[in-house]
Amino acid sequence: MAMTSTSPHSGRTIRMGRMTRHNLLMGLLFISPWLIGFLILTLYPIVASAYYSLTRYDAISPPEFVGLGNYVDLFTKNPLFWQAVGNTVYYAAIAIPLNICIAIGVALLLNMEVRGRSIYRTIFFLPSIVPDIAAAMLWAWILNPQFGLANAMLKALGLPTIGWLTDPDWSKPSLILINAWAFGGSVVIFLAALQDIPRQLYEAADLDGANAWVRTRYITLPMLTPVIFFNLINGIIGAFQYFTNAYVITGGQGGPAGSTTFYSLLLYRNAFSYFKMGYASAMAWILFAAVFVMTLLLFKSSGRWVYYEGGDNN
Amino acid sequence: MATVTSSTLSPSASRAGARARGVKKGLRKLPAYVLLTLLAILFTIPFAWLISTSLKDPKQIFVVPPEWIPNPFVWSNYPRSTTFIPFWRYFGNTLYVTLFNVIASVVVCSFVAYGFARIKWPGRNIVFLVLISTLMIPYPVTLIPTFLIFRDLGLVNTLNALTVPALFGSAFYIFLLRQFYLTIPQELSQAAKIDGASEFQIYWKIILPLAKPALAVVALFAFIANWNDFLGPLIFLNDKNNYTLAIGLYGFFGRSRTEWGLLMAAATLMISPVIILFFLTQRTFIEGITLTGLTG
Numbered sequence: 001m002a003m004t005s006t007s008p009h010s011g012r013t014i015r016m017g018r019m020t021r022h023n024l025l026m027g028l029l030f031i032s033p034w035l036i037g038f039l040i041l042t043l044y045p046i047v048a049s050a051y052y053s054l055t056r057y058d059a060i061s062p063p064e065f066v067g068l069g070n071y072v073d074l075f076t077k078n079p080l081f082w083q084a085v086g087n088t089v090y091y092a093a094i095a096i097p098l099n100i101c102i103a104i105g106v107a108l109l110l111n112m113e114v115r116g117r118s119i120y121r122t123i124f125f126l127p128s129i130v131p132d133i134a135a136a137m138l139w140a141w142i143l144n145p146q147f148g149l150a151n152a153m154l155k156a157l158g159l160p161t162i163g164w165l166t167d168p169d170w171s172k173p174s175l176i177l178i179n180a181w182a183f184g185g186s187v188v189i190f191l192a193a194l195q196d197i198p199r200q201l202y203e204a205a206d207l208d209g210a211n212a213w214v215r216t217r218y219i220t221l222p223m224l225t226p227v228i229f230f231n232l233i234n235g236i237i238g239a240f241q242y243f244t245n246a247y248v249i250t251g252g253q254g255g256p257a258g259s260t261t262f263y264s265l266l267l268y269r270n271a272f273s274y275f276k277m278g279y280a281s282a283m284a285w286i287l288f289a290a291v292f293v294m295t296l297l298l299f300k301s302s303g304r305w306v307y308y309e310g311g312d313n314n
Numbered sequence: 315m316a317t318v319t320s321s322t323l324s325p326s327a328s329r330a331g332a333r334a335r336g337v338k339k340g341l342r343k344l345p346a347y348v349l350l351t352l353l354a355i356l357f358t359i360p361f362a363w364l365i366s367t368s369l370k371d372p373k374q375i376f377v378v379p380p381e382w383i384p385n386p387f388v389w390s391n392y393p394r395s396t397t398f399i400p401f402w403r404y405f406g407n408t409l410y411v412t413l414f415n416v417i418a419s420v421v422v423c424s425f426v427a428y429g430f431a432r433i434k435w436p437g438r439n440i441v442f443l444v445l446i447s448t449l450m451i452p453y454p455v456t457l458i459p460t461f462l463i464f465r466d467l468g469l470v471n472t473l474n475a476l477t478v479p480a481l482f483g484s485a486f487y488i489f490l491l492r493q494f495y496l497t498i499p500q501e502l503s504q505a506a507k508i509d510g511a512s513e514f515q516i517y518w519k520i521i522l523p524l525a526k527p528a529l530a531v532v533a534l535f536a537f538i539a540n541w542n543d544f545l546g547p548l549i550f551l552n553d554k555n556n557y558t559l560a561i562g563l564y565g566f567f568g569r570s571r572t573e574w575g576l577l578m579a580a581a582t583l584m585i586s587p588v589i590i591l592f593f594l595t596q597r598t599f600i601e602g603i604t605l606t607g608l609t610g
Contacts, residue, residue: 023435030429037482045459123354131542133560134581192604244544284454
């Protein structure tokens with residue numbers, strides 16, 4: 001927008017300036033719905049939530065400033081907080097790698113030019129669009145300890161039955177299993193990425209006498225790393241917000257014995273059952289910081305293991 | 315066998331050899347087929363079990379070991395599940411919220427994306443970076459203040475609480491559409507500008523028609539996201555008359571945990587529109603998912 005009258009083509013420069021200003025106005029006009037929404041429904045809430053996290057606030061009487069009291073309380077006096085952190089880390093540490101591994105495995109199989117590929121793809125994809133509430137109800141029934149299908153199948157195979165969602169040791173694996181059923185979206189993405197790998201790479205490897213393992217390890221996997229990276233980031237953000245299935249299946253209780261009280265469930269309970277809005281806001285900010293740090297670390301590490309085609313790894 | 319006959323008929327031995335190798339290659343794929351089929355069965359079983367249970371009465375449901383084929387078929391679970399809870403009312407609410415948000419998302423996001431992709435203005439890249447980074451903000455951070463704002467505006471306990479946010483667009487859809495707009499040649503806009511078209515006319519007459527595939531993807535994603543949404547209704551709706559299917563079914567589930575036949579019938583009814591939509595739009599769907607994963 002700076003208009004330099006010293007320019008030899010000053011007339012032109014001024015016109016460009018007017019053009020720039022026109023473009024700025026048009027640009028802002030076009031993005032204005034989002035911009036207004038961003039200010040009211042994102043930026044203000046972020047600032048407000050940071051402030052609430054320093055207060056005691058029941059959503060009715062005005063917030064009462066308590067400094068870092070909520071944070072201190074969470075970190076030092078609330079065992080449930082640490083249990084929720086533990087549950088969430090447990091869930092993320094198993095569910096994310098598991099889903100990525102299954103998705104890559106299935107995508108590799110589908111990429112072998114198998115017949116009926118689109119039918120298989122449809123079958124694997126469908127569960128991922130089933131509403132959470134319906135999936136939770138269905139799986140609560142399948143995993144019913146007495147009359148459920150899962151235990152009936154175990155019995156038929158001569159295996160001992162499992163308490164599934166009613167057993168504190170099995171409740172998290174059960175939820176991970178339910179989540180794994182809905183892995184289909186990532187299969188589609190991995191399959192597309194596999195089909196994008198240039199054939200010449202494999203042909204060149206064949207000439208060098210590389211076997212299937214070498215081809216997978218040194219061509220396929222490196223070419224998939226950007227998608228793995230994308231899935232990891234999404235998986236982490238998703239796992240720390242994991243809520244619906246656990247909430248629905250346990251009736252909001254996060255049981256048995258707190259074994260499915262995930263971070264977002266505990267946060268929701270503090271905010272909307274106990275109306276401890278300040279306390280819940282502090283939890284939200286701890287979550288925000290944790291997700292931010294992990295995403296940052298992943299981005300920092302990505303230079304070492306994520307391969308971007310065409311080059312400069314930055 | 316096929317190779318034997320072909321080698322006797324084919325004058326060219328090398329072609330027969332190629333075929334033999336083809337069969338050998340097919341055999342090599344056998345483990346893949348076995349694995350895929352096993353997995354496919356495993357992934358289909360829950361659906362089959364859902365339908366099977368929805369057609370049984372309690373006597374058939376609580377049989378050990380369970381039976382797959384209902385005998386007799388109890389179709390009455392379906393009509394009963396729609397009267398046990400005000401199913402069609404919830405259905406109507408859900409449909410209203412979903413269609414409103416699909417239309418709003420397509421209109422608003424396609425408009426906003428134009429400002430990010432087709433007009434060059436100072437600061438655009440920084441603002442776009444802000445838009446992208448909002449995708450990384452966990453929803454609990456904004457949830458509580460948003461709830462309080464909506465409460466003060468009188469939106470809580472109305473369906474407006476679920477539809478108003480869509481009027482401001484969604485960062486993810488804006489991002490998707492922007493990526494698509496960038497692939498449309500700039501020359502088209504320039505030619506139109508020389509003919510005296512305004513930005514709005516270019517958006518409406520040139521970009522939108524060309525962006526139809528991407529708009530379809532946004533519409534599909536918005537449909538699924540809103541039809542399936544549980545957290546929004548859970549937080550913003552208390553009055554049963556305003557319930558959507560997700561939260562209505564949750565209440566049903568909480569009250570009658572042993573009525574598996576009715577519950578599965580209601581779940582099937584809720585799932586069906588999504589599944590039907592998927593089969594009608596499969597190509598767009600798969601392309602959309604691919605787009606999100608590979609441009610991200």
